[in-house]
Amino acid sequence: DAGVIQSPRHEVTEMGQEVTLRCKPISGHNSLFWYRQTMMRGLELLIYFNNNVPIDDSGMPEDRFSAKMPNASFSTLKIQPSEPRDSAVYFCASSLAGEGGFTDTQYFGPGTRLTVL
């Protein structure tokens, strides 16, 4: 299994530009999570999907952030317009959720290191 795949691995952009991060979850997993990690705030959950439906987006910092999951094998996180304070490592994770709602192990991708100048 290839694991969770994220692209790009590194992104450097200028303030005001649109940034799109991509994630391919592990095949067969039905839950997908987007996290942001910074030194100051640690690892924060931004949004998660179950069966392609957004369940909780309360962690999305503001309207500049949006996420989609058009099908079970692909998700995007978009920042428009980007700002220097968005600089962070963005992780995507996937898992297989049971019917009880609790998800099994979350498998993390390698992350996208975003720098906004």
Next chain:
Amino acid sequence: QKEVEQDPGPLSVPEGAIVSLNCTYSNSAFQYFMWYRQYSRKGPELLMYTYSSGNKEDGRFTAQVDKSSKYISLFIRDSQPSDSATYLCAMSTTDSWGKLQFGAGTQVVVTP
């Protein structure tokens, strides 16, 4: 105040020593407790998972949960330089649909 508190370290120990890590939390609804390990420039990976209170052992790793004190621990016996990483505790409630609350992570350095 954060729901989950974890000392960021760094914690430096000599090879072969026992590494002791801990987290405290404030939300009494947390029922699932996890420890993740994150190597530099990698994504976190699950090490240990415990439901409710008690101990769990897996090789050199032991996880403990004390719900009455809202305190969880991870012990690494016979530490190796390859154990050098950041260790993050995480927890969730039974109805949170996998919404994990992470600690800040403790950086551990095991010196040969």
